Amino acid sequence: MSTLTFRSVSLRYPPRAARAGVGEKLVLDGIDLQVASHELVAIIGRSGSGKTSLLNLAAGFLEPTAGTITVDGVPIEGPSADRAVVFQDDALYPWLDARDNIALPFKLKGVPLAERRARAEQLLARVGLADAGDRRIWELSGGMRQRVGIARALAAEPRFLLLDEPLGALDALTRTRMQEFLLRIKAESGAGALLITHSIEEALLLGTRIVVLSPNPGRLTAEIEAGFNAEVLNGASVAAVKASPIFKRMHAGLTGLIHASAEEEIAA
Amino acid sequence: MTLSTDIDTLPQVAETGEAERPLKARPLPVAIISAITIGVIIAAWGLASAYALVSPVFLPSPRQVVLALYNLVVTGFVDATLAEHVGASLYRIFGALIASILIGIPAGIAIGTSRLGRGILDPIVEFLRPLPPLAYLPLIIIWVGIGEASKITVIVLSMLPSIILSTSAGVRGVSKDHVNAARSLGASRRQVLREVVLPSAVPSILTGVRIALGAGWTTLVAAELVAATSGIGFMIQSAAQFLVTDIVIAGIIVIALIAILLEYVARQIERRLVPWAAHR
Numbered sequence: 020m021s022t023l024t025f026r027s028v029s030l031r032y033p034p035r036a037a038r039a040g041v042g043e044k045l046v047l048d049g050i051d052l053q054v055a056s057h058e059l060v061a062i063i064g065r066s067g068s069g070k071t072s073l074l075n076l077a078a079g080f081l082e083p084t085a086g087t088i089t090v091d092g093v094p095i096e097g098p099s100a101d102r103a104v105v106f107q108d109d110a111l112y113p114w115l116d117a118r119d120n121i122a123l124p125f126k127l128k129g130v131p132l133a134e135r136r137a138r139a140e141q142l143l144a145r146v147g148l149a150d151a152g153d154r155r156i157w158e159l160s161g162g163m164r165q166r167v168g169i170a171r172a173l174a175a176e177p178r179f180l181l182l183d184e185p186l187g188a189l190d191a192l193t194r195t196r197m198q199e200f201l202l203r204i205k206a207e208s209g210a211g212a213l214l215i216t217h218s219i220e221e222a223l224l225l226g227t228r229i230v231v232l233s234p235n236p237g238r239l240t241a242e243i244e245a246g247f248n249a250e251v252l253n254g255a256s257v258a259a260v261k262a263s264p265i266f267k268r269m270h271a272g273l274t275g276l277i278h279a280s281a282e283e284e285i286a287a
Numbered sequence: 288m289t290l291s292t293d294i295d296t297l298p299q300v301a302e303t304g305e306a307e308r309p310l311k312a313r314p315l316p317v318a319i320i321s322a323i324t325i326g327v328i329i330a331a332w333g334l335a336s337a338y339a340l341v342s343p344v345f346l347p348s349p350r351q352v353v354l355a356l357y358n359l360v361v362t363g364f365v366d367a368t369l370a371e372h373v374g375a376s377l378y379r380i381f382g383a384l385i386a387s388i389l390i391g392i393p394a395g396i397a398i399g400t401s402r403l404g405r406g407i408l409d410p411i412v413e414f415l416r417p418l419p420p421l422a423y424l425p426l427i428i429i430w431v432g433i434g435e436a437s438k439i440t441v442i443v444l445s446m447l448p449s450i451i452l453s454t455s456a457g458v459r460g461v462s463k464d465h466v467n468a469a470r471s472l473g474a475s476r477r478q479v480l481r482e483v484v485l486p487s488a489v490p491s492i493l494t495g496v497r498i499a500l501g502a503g504w505t506t507l508v509a510a511e512l513v514a515a516t517s518g519i520g521f522m523i524q525s526a527a528q529f530l531v532t533d534i535v536i537a538g539i540i541v542i543a544l545i546a547i548l549l550e551y552v553a554r555q556i557e558r559r560l561v562p563w564a565a566h567r
Contacts, residue, residue: 078467078471079470079471080467080470080471097470098467098470098471099471099473100471100472102471103471103472104467104468104471106464106467106468108464110462110464110465110467110468112465112483112486112487113563113566113567114486114487114489114563123469123472123482124472124473126482127469127472127473127474127475127478127482128473155566156563156566157563157566171468171472172471175471175472175473181471
């Protein structure tokens with residue numbers, strides 16, 4: 020079991036302004052956050068609250084201005100396969116077919132061609148795309164692309180999945196189906212997950228814990244536990260869960276929290 | 288990635304009105320208009336020579352030019368057939384192309400990926416790029432003589448800037464998400480370059496190669512006019528000295544046709560090699 024830990028993490032951007040303080044902006048301020056292997060922590064907040072910056076820090080694409088980010092106590096040094104990212108606009112490689120996209124992490128590790136193709140086939144089957152290995156990326160629908168993206172991230176055998184609004188660009192129907200898919204895949208993989216989303220509904224449904232980020236600068240303002248993902252994993256239908264009174268009540272509560280942080284900002 | 292823009296692909300307002308006016312004749316396809324234009328030019332040329340409006344020494348009839356072309360293919364001119372002249376020219380251009388790809392792509396990568404590379408190579412490329420190749424041809428002849436090496440050197444120099452610049456633009460234009468994805472999947476710097484940056488720069492590199500071929504062809508013919516003992520440019524130059532105008536015109540037509548052919552082949556290769564370029 021692994022833990023990804025943010026300790027008093029702050030981020031100023033751009034990191035090296037021409038003169039210290041000039042044109043700089045405090046994006047994230049004093050973030051304390053833990054994600055364990057069994058968790059799916061959903062980060063929610065309005066635009067400009069620094070959600071994506073938080074994920075980029077976890078991925079190692081950005082360095083914190085202050086504070087530390089550790090995996091099992093070891094400070095992270097840049098990006099690494101133990102924190103694989105799934106991007107909103109999939110970031111698949113159009114010069115590779117679906118199978119070779121998924122096989123890339125194996126190739127990076129030096130796995131021989133035949134073996135990495137076979138392992139990619141297994142992952143394709145796992146994400147429900149057993150026959151799509153030869154397809155070019157642009158021949159796949161948005162939902163299929165995200166499945167390939169998720170399979171590629173799993174191929175890196177990460178300890179944490181960093182999900183940057185992976186379902187944000189999908190139509191409503193596909194999105195609902197993918198939410199359930201994402202939950203099952205995450206549970207099977209045994210990896211911890213950090214999910215960035217701007218959908219309160221999605222955060223509630225998927226998250227074991229939901230963290231609210233308020234903007235200017237980004238601060239954690241609320242943290243709530245949720246158990247709807249377990250219900251879905253135990254066989255409850257997504258539609259039924261979303262229609263339940265308690266889901267609606269928590270949805271209203273979270274909406275209120277996010278709006279409150281917006282009003283505070285206007286008042287200030 | 289193509290650098291050409293086609294007005295016809297833009298939505299045309301005039302066409303939307305067509306449904307309401309079904310009686311209006313369909314506009315002629317552009318290809319037909321082009322064919323008519325060429326026909327009119329040849330007809331005007333034919334008439335001008337038939338009625339001796341211009342001395343046949345300066346403007347032979349289209350028939351004479353076709354005959355000259357036939358003779359060029361069968362018996363040749365200045366000790367070589369047309370095929371041998373064209374072969375000599377193509378040998379130079381492809382030799383130069385290989386050399387400039389081998390030099391230009393690594394140089395472009397250096398400019399696109401490293402500050403040091405950019406600092407060293409940028410001024411050289413920027414100096415070379417706007418220079419007409421014929422401006423440095425005399426110097427190259429002084430340095431490497433009048434043989435094949437001087438012509439290939441000049442062509443290489445004329446091809447290099449477009450290959451270098453398109454490579455560095457391609458390298459710099461790589462999607463940030465694509466690079467970050469590879470890094471988060473465990474790629475080292477070298478692996479990012481090989482697995483992501485280079486493949487994603489290929490469409491841009493191929494565009495550069497196509498432009499370089501055009502530039503190289505122009506330079507080649509010009510270089511052969513000045514200093515050569517074979518080649519299509521040399522053939523025209525020799526013919527001009529003896530006032531064999533039909534061969535001069537036939538040669539010009541051959542040069543144009545080869546240029547069109549090279550462009551066509553390069554486009555086909557692009558389409559074959561990077562079908563995904565249109566889908567990024």
